[in-house]
Amino acid sequence: xxxxxxxxxxxxxxxxxxxxxxxxxxxxxxxxxxxxxxxxxxxxxxxxxxxxxxxxxxxxxxxxxxxxxxxxxxxxxxxxxxxxxxxxxxxxxxxxxxxxxxxxxxxxxxxxxxxxxxxxxxxxxxxxxxxxxxxxxxxxxxxxxxxxxxxxxxxxxxxxxxxxxxxxxxxxxxxxxxxxxxxxxxxxxxxxxxxxxxxxxxxxxxxxxxxxxxxxxxxxxxxxxxxxxxxxxxxxx
Amino acid sequence: xxxxxxxxxxxxxxxxxxxxxxxxxxxxxxxxxxxxxxxxxxxxxxxxxxxxxxxxxxxxxxxxxxxxxxxxxxxxxxxxxxxxxxxxxxxxxxxxxxxxxxxxxxxxxxxxxxxxxxxxxxxxxxxxxxxxxxxxxxxxxxxxxxxxxxxxxxxxxxxxxxxxxxxxxxxxxxxxxxxxxxxxxxxxxxxxxxxxxxxxxxxxxxxxxxxxxxxxxxxxxxxxxxxxxxxxxxx
Numbered sequence: 001x002x003x004x005x006x007x008x009x010x011x012x013x014x015x016x017x018x019x020x021x022x023x024x025x026x027x028x029x030x031x032x033x034x035x036x037x038x039x040x041x042x043x044x045x046x047x048x049x050x051x052x053x054x055x056x057x058x059x060x061x062x063x064x065x066x067x068x069x070x071x072x073x074x075x076x077x078x079x080x081x082x083x084x085x086x087x088x089x090x091x092x093x094x095x096x097x098x099x100x101x102x103x104x105x106x107x108x109x110x111x112x113x114x115x116x117x118x119x120x121x122x123x124x125x126x127x128x129x130x131x132x133x134x135x136x137x138x139x140x141x142x143x144x145x146x147x148x149x150x151x152x153x154x155x156x157x158x159x160x161x162x163x164x165x166x167x168x169x170x171x172x173x174x175x176x177x178x179x180x181x182x183x184x185x186x187x188x189x190x191x192x193x194x195x196x197x198x199x200x201x202x203x204x205x206x207x208x209x210x211x212x213x214x215x216x217x218x219x220x221x222x223x224x225x226x227x228x229x230x231x232x233x234x235x236x237x
Numbered sequence: 238x239x240x241x242x243x244x245x246x247x248x249x250x251x252x253x254x255x256x257x258x259x260x261x262x263x264x265x266x267x268x269x270x271x272x273x274x275x276x277x278x279x280x281x282x283x284x285x286x287x288x289x290x291x292x293x294x295x296x297x298x299x300x301x302x303x304x305x306x307x308x309x310x311x312x313x314x315x316x317x318x319x320x321x322x323x324x325x326x327x328x329x330x331x332x333x334x335x336x337x338x339x340x341x342x343x344x345x346x347x348x349x350x351x352x353x354x355x356x357x358x359x360x361x362x363x364x365x366x367x368x369x370x371x372x373x374x375x376x377x378x379x380x381x382x383x384x385x386x387x388x389x390x391x392x393x394x395x396x397x398x399x400x401x402x403x404x405x406x407x408x409x410x411x412x413x414x415x416x417x418x419x420x421x422x423x424x425x426x427x428x429x430x431x432x433x434x435x436x437x438x439x440x441x442x443x444x445x446x447x448x449x450x451x452x453x454x455x456x457x458x459x460x461x462x463x464x465x466x467x468x469x470x471x472x
Contacts, residue, residue, distance in 0.1 A: 025256065026251070026254040027250070029250075029358075031350065031351045034335070036335050036350055040347035041347065049344050053339060053344055060336070065324070065328075069320050070316075071283075123258060126257040126264070127257035130255065130257065130264055134274065135277070136276070138271050139274050141268070143264050143268065147254030147265070148254050185419075186456065188411070188414075188416055189453070189455040190452045192422075192451065192452060193448045193455060194452070196423045196424070196448070197430065197447055197451065206397075214397040215397075217398055219401060221398045221399070221401025221402045221405065222402070225402040225408075226406070227409075228406065229406045229413070230409055233413050
């Protein structure tokens with residue numbers, strides 16, 4: 001399973017996918033749906049904590065201002081981050097870092113895209129369930145459980161699919177080749193791209209919220225941040 | 238007042254579990270209230286889930302019959318204010334705190350994010366439930382300029398501070414690691430990205446395409462600069 005991934009880790013990752021997908025909306029949003037959290041947890045389970053942080057940070061930066069207003073269905077970035085961690089851990093030994101990480105992020109993005117129609121189906125199912133609730137009686141807990149089960153199963157199956165896809169790609173080896181010798185600064189480049197998108201989203205939002213005083217706060221903090229980073233690098237052994 | 242605030246808080250967490258396009262959050266809402274289901278006459282319930290506590294507390298105090306009136310007067314306000322405070326401020330603040338934590342503490346980034354987000358979000362939920370249970374005056378006072386909107390102004394400042402810190406720390410890190418040219422390319426990309434995203438912020442696929450494009454531009458810059466291809470790793 002998963003081209004060398006232990007069965008226990010695979011099961012834990014599937015359960016994590018279900019938990020994060022349910023937490024996105026249905027289970028109250030306690031923070032496990034943030035891609036950064038989901039990615040780090042997946043990295044721990046997959047014994048690849050560095051990849052967990054990078055994948056989580058990338059999806060988190062791109063989705064820094066999600067606005068699920070008025071019932072809008074947004075792609076599920078938390079399961080995307082988990083899937084990316086799995087793909088990266090599975091493929092890196094075969095393809096090398098330069099190809100594994102972009103491929104992993106691409107697969108995660110595809111899974112996030114697939115989550116939108118899946119969520120639409122779950123909501124339609126919720127509407128059917130509502131029709132069966134008897135008038136004059138309190139809403140049964142089963143109606144809430146059904147609403148939780150849909151996203152949970154979607155997240156669980158998405159992660160299982162990522163494990164199977166990673167295993168298949170690794171076993172059949174279509175990606176093996178000269179890639180493993182390629183050394184490219186792919187992680188800083190990917191994070192720089194995501195950071196530029198995050199900065200742009202915050203900038204667009206700042207046009208609505210912030211006045212000139214806010215820019216002064218921002219610039220002062222930026223200078224303080226740069227100075228602290230300089231001091232940190234000087235003091236660090 | 239029938240239910241204790243923390244019971245309403247716990248049941249209110251599942252407000253969106255039965256979400257569907259026609260009735261929105263009404264299944265979770267009536268489940269949290271433990272009120273009889275009104276059948277076909279069930280009103281549409283649609284608010285930001287964090288601030289829906291005002292409606293939950295109010296309906297808990299006066300009975301579910303007040304929900305249609307609440308819908309006409311206050312649900313739109315709760316939606317607009319809650320989306321602004323929770324989605325546009327609290328969440329990015331937690332994310333930036335997490336990323337800053339990650340820069341210094343590695344994987345503790347996740348813990349930092351959870352520790353910033355959860356207490357603040359749960360406080361907002363509990364505060365809104367208590368105000369709702371206290372009645373009209375408390376709700377009106379909380380939603381007036383001196384209440385939550387004032388907290389919003391504080392949160393904007395915190396967001397500006399954290400965004401500045403993150404930009405400064407990350408930017409200086411890139412310069413120290415010899416990737417200053419890539420940093421310049423990424424920074425230069427923000428202007429054209431802004432021109433595109435100003436009107437299309439909702440398109441996440443556009444965001445992904447733009448992120449990939451900027452990443453590729455930075456990667457090419459890296460390759461062209463001194464840190465470019467080394468000619469391959471020996472197996």
